[in-house]
Amino acid sequence: MIADWCNETAEVIAPLLADECRTWEAQLGWHVADDWAVIEPARQARWIPGWVARSARTGEVRGWAFAVDRVVDAQRERQVGALVADSVETSHALIDAVLAPPCPMAVTVFLRATPTSPAEAWRARGFAVQPYEYLQISLDALGTDADTPATWDLWTDAMIADAAALLQNAYAEQTGVRPFAPMGSSAEWREYVEGLTRRPGCGKFVPEASLVVREGTSLAAVALTTQIGPETAHLAQLAVTPRARRGGTARALVQGVGAAVRSSCGCRTLTLLVSAANTPAARLYRGLGFRPSGGFLAARRTASAAFVHEDRA
Numbered sequence: 001m002i003a004d005w006c007n008e009t010a011e012v013i014a015p016l017l018a019d020e021c022r023t024w025e026a027q028l029g030w031h032v033a034d035d036w037a038v039i040e041p042a043r044q045a046r047w048i049p050g051w052v053a054r055s056a057r058t059g060e061v062r063g064w065a066f067a068v069d070r071v072v073d074a075q076r077e078r079q080v081g082a083l084v085a086d087s088v089e090t091s092h093a094l095i096d097a098v099l100a101p102p103c104p105m106a107v108t109v110f111l112r113a114t115p116t117s118p119a120e121a122w123r124a125r126g127f128a129v130q131p132y133e134y135l136q137i138s139l140d141a142l143g144t145d146a147d148t149p150a151t152w153d154l155w156t157d158a159m160i161a162d163a164a165a166l167l168q169n170a171y172a173e174q175t176g177v178r179p180f181a182p183m184g185s186s187a188e189w190r191e192y193v194e195g196l197t198r199r200p201g202c203g204k205f206v207p208e209a210s211l212v213v214r215e216g217t218s219l220a221a222v223a224l225t226t227q228i229g230p231e232t233a234h235l236a237q238l239a240v241t242p243r244a245r246r247g248g249t250a251r252a253l254v255q256g257v258g259a260a261v262r263s264s265c266g267c268r269t270l271t272l273l274v275s276a277a278n279t280p281a282a283r284l285y286r287g288l289g290f291r292p293s294g295g296f297l298a299a300r301r302t303a304s305a306a307f308v309h310e311d312r313a
Contacts, residue, residue, distance in 0.1 A: 002097045005050035029232040051097040063090040076104035091117040105303035110179035113295035127299040130177035135290035136271040142258040155210035164189040166219045170239040176277035179298040203228035209260035220244040223253040233261040235272040
């Protein structure tokens with residue numbers, strides 16, 4: 001039985017959000033409670049859609065989900081922000097609710113990976129799916145190579161446009177599902193960089209530990225860092241333009257970020273996300289000593305894929 005979460009009381013919803021926040025902190029070292037504080041007021045104002053799954057027999061809550069609807073490049077899109085379920089069956093019911101009319105035809109998903117919300121549930125509904133590894137390392141174990149050349153500048157807001165252009169170039173040939181800037185447009189990349197550096201959706205931005213490598217008047221590489229917990233920093237974005245790769249720049253930036261967060265915010269752990277399809281990056285991070293401590297699931301269904309799926313259904 002699925003209900004509109006906007007019709008639920010705060011006494012029902014608040015414990016669900018709080019429990020998921022505790023899970024993020026315990027499993028990922030990621031303190032999302034402050035960022036998620038905006039969800040309950042937005043729910044009560046009916047600004048964001050959400051669903052609660054209950055047992056038809058007892059009425060007990062068995063799962064819940066919420067999403068954010070927005071317009072990107074003149075196209076309506078739904079971004080699923082969370083889906084928590086006690087079983088695969090409950091996940092299927094919630095996914096169907098997320099996709100029910102009047103859902104926008106384009107849907108992007110980025111969720112904490114759990115056994116009860118499998119990738120197959122999204123694939124069965126016409127989604128392309130990509131797993132992401134959540135990696136971490138103790139900063140005491142992240143050293144610095146004395147023979148690795150490293151010359152960089154600290155981030156400033158004046159670099160937003162240049163960073164967006166770098167990312168658009170760096171990801172132009174990437175395959176697989178990208179939960180950020182999924183269509184790869186200039187507007188999307190700019191919004192993504194502004195979101196990381198000006199809004200708390202991925203933790204508190206740390207400009208003192210965000211580094212750029214210049215190449216003439218443009219940027220050749222960028223590392224954007226946030227703080228996601230009292231002792232945890234997150235390398236939210238690392239990108240090197242194709243012509244500057246394979247020269248040790250990415251490795252030097254990761255180590256530079258590690259040194260910077262130790263001195264700027266006293267963090268003891270550095271985390272990051274890497275797509276399972278990005279083999280070179282995964283090899284670099286594991287070579288530096290990063291180890292998996294969780295996972296996320298990215299999925300996307302475009303408008304055209306939705307029409308094909310509905311026709312087959």
